[in-house]
Amino acid sequence: MARADRSGMTKVLLFIAGYVVAAQLAFQLAYVSPIVAPIWPSTGLAIAYLLLAGRRMWPAVFAAAFLANLGSGHVGPGVALGVATGNTLEAVLAVYLIRRWIGPGSPLAHPGDVLLYVLLAGLVAPVPSATLGVVSLCLGGYESWTHFAGLWMVWWQGDMGGAIVVAPAILAVAEAPRPRPGAGRIAEGLLLALATAFTTVLAFGLLPFRRYPIEYLPLALLVLATFRFGRVGAAIGSLVVLYAAVWEAALETVSMSAWRASQELLLLQLYTEVVAITTLLLAAVVTERGESQRQLRESNARLSAQMEAALDGILTIDEHRRVIGFNKRFTELWAIPDELMRTFSDNALLAYVRPLLVDWPAFIGRIEYLYAHPEERSRDEIHLVDGRILDRWSAPVVSPDGRHHGRIWYFRDVTERIALEDALRRQNTRLQEVDRLKSNLVSAVSHELRTPLTSIVGYAEFLEDELAGPLTPGQVEQVHMIQAGARTLQRLVDDLLDFARMESGQFRLERDDADLAAKVGEVVAAARPMAIEAGVELSLAAPPTAVTVSMDAQRIGQVIANLINNALKFTPAGGRVTLTVRVEGGVALVEVADTGVGIAAEHLPFLFDRFYQVDAGLTRSKGGAGLGLAICRAIVEAHGGQVGVITEPGSGSRFYFTLPLAMARAV
Numbered sequence: 001m002a003r004a005d006r007s008g009m010t011k012v013l014l015f016i017a018g019y020v021v022a023a024q025l026a027f028q029l030a031y032v033s034p035i036v037a038p039i040w041p042s043t044g045l046a047i048a049y050l051l052l053a054g055r056r057m058w059p060a061v062f063a064a065a066f067l068a069n070l071g072s073g074h075v076g077p078g079v080a081l082g083v084a085t086g087n088t089l090e091a092v093l094a095v096y097l098i099r100r101w102i103g104p105g106s107p108l109a110h111p112g113d114v115l116l117y118v119l120l121a122g123l124v125a126p127v128p129s130a131t132l133g134v135v136s137l138c139l140g141g142y143e144s145w146t147h148f149a150g151l152w153m154v155w156w157q158g159d160m161g162g163a164i165v166v167a168p169a170i171l172a173v174a175e176a177p178r179p180r181p182g183a184g185r186i187a188e189g190l191l192l193a194l195a196t197a198f199t200t201v202l203a204f205g206l207l208p209f210r211r212y213p214i215e216y217l218p219l220a221l222l223v224l225a226t227f228r229f230g231r232v233g234a235a236i237g238s239l240v241v242l243y244a245a246v247w248e249a250a251l252e253t254v255s256m257s258a259w260r261a262s263q264e265l266l267l268l269q270l271y272t273e274v275v276a277i278t279t280l281l282l283a284a285v286v287t288e289r290g291e292s293q294r295q296l297r298e299s300n301a302r303l304s305a306q307m308e309a310a311l312d313g314i315l316t317i318d319e320h321r322r323v324i325g326f327n328k329r330f331t332e333l334w335a336i337p338d339e340l341m342r343t344f345s346d347n348a349l350l351a352y353v354r355p356l357l358v359d360w361p362a363f364i365g366r367i368e369y370l371y372a373h374p375e376e377r378s379r380d381e382i383h384l385v386d387g388r389i390l391d392r393w394s395a396p397v398v399s400p401d402g403r404h405h406g407r408i409w410y411f412r413d414v415t416e417r418i419a420l421e422d423a424l425r426r427q428n429t430r431l432q433e434v435d436r437l438k439s440n441l442v443s444a445v446s447h448e449l450r451t452p453l454t455s456i457v458g459y460a461e462f463l464e465d466e467l468a469g470p471l472t473p474g475q476v477e478q479v480h481m482i483q484a485g486a487r488t489l490q491r492l493v494d495d496l497l498d499f500a501r502m503e504s505g506q507f508r509l510e511r512d513d514a515d516l517a518a519k520v521g522e523v524v525a526a527a528r529p530m531a532i533e534a535g536v537e538l539s540l541a542a543p544p545t546a547v548t549v550s551m552d553a554q555r556i557g558q559v560i561a562n563l564i565n566n567a568l569k570f571t572p573a574g575g576r577v578t579l580t581v582r583v584e585g586g587v588a589l590v591e592v593a594d595t596g597v598g599i600a601a602e603h604l605p606f607l608f609d610r611f612y613q614v615d616a617g618l619t620r621s622k623g624g625a626g627l628g629l630a631i632c633r634a635i636v637e638a639h640g641g642q643v644g645v646i647t648e649p650g651s652g653s654r655f656y657f658t659l660p661l662a663m664a665r666a667v
Contacts, residue, residue, distance in 0.1 A: 012057070015049050016064040023068035026158070029246070033143055034074035035083070036133070036151050038266045039246055040158035042068065043129070044166025046091035047121055051107070051167075052174055055095050062088040079140040086132030090159060094125035106175050108168055108231055111284045118164060118277055126159035154266065161269045165242050165276045172235035189229060196221045196237050200244035204268070222279045226286055234283035238276035245272060311412065316397070318406040321346040321371070333390065333411050358383040370394055374404040381414070388415045456482070509552040509638055513662045516549045516556070516588050517542040517581045523560040524579055527568070535573030538564070542581040547588050548662040555635045556659070562628045563592040563655050571596035571652075587641070588661055593654040599647045607645060608633040632657070 019042045026037040046061045065087035070080040097120040098107050107117040134151045137143040143151060181189075199218045218241050225233030245268050307314050313330030317323060323344040331341060334353055341349075350364065357363050363382060370378055374396050382390040393410040524540045531538035560579075567577040575595040582589055599607065599614055606612045608629045636643045636657045647653035 011053070012060045015045065015060055016067065019045050019061075019064035020068045020071060023065075024071070027072050027074075032147075032154055033137065033151055035069060035072050035137070036143075036155050036158075038154050038158045039161055039242075039269055040155075041162045041166045043087070043090065043126065043159040043162030044164075044168075044170065045162070046087065047094045047125075047163055048167040048170035048174070050091050050095040051098065051171060055092055058088055058092050061091050075137070075140065075142060079136045079142060082136030082139075083133045086129040086136070089132070090125050090129035093128065094121040094163065097121070097124065106171065108171060108235075108280055108284060110288060111281050114277070114280045114284050117168075121163040121167065122160045122273075125163065126156045129159055130155035157266050157269060161242070161273055164273045165238050168231075168276070168280055169235040169239040172232045176232050189225075189233070192221060192225050192228070192233070193236065193240050196225070196240045197244040200241050204245045219275055219278070222275065223282065226279050226283045230287055230290070231280070231283040234279035235276075238272065238279055241275055242269070242272040313411040315349075315409040315411070316406065317346055317409070319374075319404060323349065324406065330411060333413060356384050356386070358385055370407060374407065382411075388413060389418055390414065509555060509635075511550050511552050511639070513548055513550055514553050515546040516551065516590065516659065517547045519551075519553055519557055520560055520579055520581050520590060523557050523564065527561065527564045530565070531568055531577065534568050534571070536568055536571050537576045538568075538579075539576070540579045540581070542579075543583070547581060547583060549588050549639075549659045550662050551639055551659060552635075556639070559632045559635050559657065560590065560592075562632050563657075566628065567592050567594040567596065567653070567655070570594070583661065586661065587658040589656060589658050591654055591656040593652065595652045598649040598651050598653055599645070600649050604645065604647070608643065 022041045022045060026040050026042065027035060029039055030037040042065070046064070050057060050061065062084050065084035066080050069075060069083045069087075070077060075083070098117060101120060102113050102116050107113050107121075130152050133155050134143070134148055137151070138145050138148060196218055199221060203217050222234065222237040222241065225237040227233075229236075307325070307327040308329075310327060310329060313333040314325070314327045315323065315330050316325035323341070323346060326341060330336075331338070334356070336349065336352060340352060350367075354360050354364075366378065366380060370376060377393075377395045379391070379393045382392050384390065391410075391412045391414045393412075394407055396407055397405045399405055520542060521540060524538060528538055564577065564579070571577055571594045577592065577594045580589075580591040580593070603612075603614045607614070612630075633643045636659070639659050641657055641659040643655075643657040645653055645655045
């Protein structure tokens with residue numbers, strides 16, 4: 001921190017010293033008044049300093065201006081204070097206006113910015129300085145009010161010269177790139193500076209050459225400096241012209257009257273200001289052009305890299321059907337030799353690829369059509385005699401003004417993709433046929449099983465009723481086992497038949513308004529013996545009022561029974577299965593929650609798919625074909641509802657489904 005403070009103080013002291021020295025040199029040319037100089041470089045120093053260090057450093061400008069004016073020995077502290085106030089206000093106003101209207105960047109980066117800088121810093125900002133300075137001199141008795149206008153004009157133009165010539169030179173050097181130039185570059189710059197100074201002296205200082213119109217001879221060297229060194233060359237070259245010309249003019253105006261000498265210097269400064277503005281504008285144009293060229297080179301490099309990295313063969317044709325761009329992939333796809341590509345001839349390429357094509361008329365016909373209709377896009381497939389298939393895509397190259405500048409073509413080898421698509425289509429056709437045969441088989445087998453299954457159930461009931469004679473306790477138990485197996489088989493057959501109906505589109509609903517809570521109660525009552533046998537507590541929580549929905553009561557009962565059966569099958573003895581019925585969010589909600597084993601997360605996306613079983617071995621031991629939940633989802637969704645599950649392994653599962661309320665209840 002201390003080092004930074006010392007560095008900042010050093011810069012402040014250097015600025016003050018430079019300001020005072022520049023002021024004392026300028027006072028040597030103050031012919032019309034001791035402190036009214038036609039050339040005032042300190043203005044440029046102050047503006048550049050505040051632009052670089054910030055407006056908060058205005059006290060340094062005030063101190064430098066006060067010391068410079070007081071140190072001239074021609075005015076007292078009061079007048080020096082007034083003049084310093086004007087000098088400070090000038091620099092602060094210039095920086096404020098620059099930042100307000102040009103922005104935080106360099107004020108010399110663009111031609112428009114240069115003109116704004118000249119207007120704001122060169123023409124507007126010196127007004128308060130000239131006004132306060134001359135008023136202070138007149139009020140202090142150092143000048144007569146009758147000379148106010150002349151003094152004001154000299155003061156204003158002197159400050160303008162500092163703002164337009166000196167400040168840009170400092171800013172250009174401060175903002176220049178930091179890499180040190182080589183010895184050759186330094187030597188070139190010094191030679192240009194010396195040549196500029198010499199031609200300026202030649203044009204304005206040597207009497208034998210006054211008869212020739214060579215005043216703009218230095219401008220040629222300034223243009224060269226601008227192109228070679230950019231903004232730095234323009235700004236420093238203008239500064240060299242100004243002070244070389246002033247030096248020679250000062251030597252020649254010694255014998256002139258004060259006002260005549262001042263007038264000569266003002267005219268000379270006006271000339272240098274015009275030269276400076278011209279070269280700064282040129283430098284801005286050159287800088288912009290260089291930046292545009294750099295961006296263009298980078299853009300071209302990126303475009304070239306993208307083209308070469310592309311999987312597609314790319315060919316660009318201009319509006320005159322000349323080849324203007326291509327990538328390596330294009331030549332590889334068509335096996336075109338490099339020497340042919342270097343001809344840049346569209347006709348030569350077409351002649352080369354003609355023998356490679358299966359359908360040349362279609363190929364060339366499409367090309368000719370697109371050239372005749374430059375606004376159209378196109379995509380088609382090209383078949384080659386070697387069996388390859390290329391995907392061809394084309395679009396026009398359009399500039400922002402809407403003009404067409406040719407066409408770009410993309411070629412991609414899609415032989416393998418098309419072969420794979422054909423294989424997948426054939427495979428899909430086979431799978432669809434297998435699926436159809438499977439559905440037919442399921443339907444046929446299910447129907448065929450119903451007849452013997454009905455006989456088994458009937459004879460089991462016949463035996464249970466002891467119509468054929470009394471049964472021993474062992475025989476009764478065996479009959480019960482037959483009945484349990486028949487019921488399990490009956491459920492499987494019913495599931496298979498429902499599945500077959502859904503697959504064939506014969507699944508129908510017979511809907512009517514009914515109390516969902518009552519239906520759930522019926523199914524729970526029917527399942528209670530099974531729960532008691534499994535050692536699982538089965539309970540129901542339902543509202544006291546009816547929950548009316550439009551439903552197929554038999555099918556919804558099937559859904560509830562399936563969910564209860566699943567919960568009972570996978571809940572160990574001592575567990576609990578709870579059914580809840582409630583109205584929530586404008587729908588009727590039924591939940592079946594258990595304290596069973598739960599379901600792992602990886603199974604959840606497939607849980608309601610047909611034939612999907614979380615644990616095939618466990619499912620088979622409990623009975624089931626993996627169709628129950630798929631049928632539940634089909635029934636619920638056919639009613640306009642939704643079905644889902646919330647579960648975690650070891651924490652049980654909560655299956656739920658929703659049904660829309662009947663219209664009267666929903667209202």
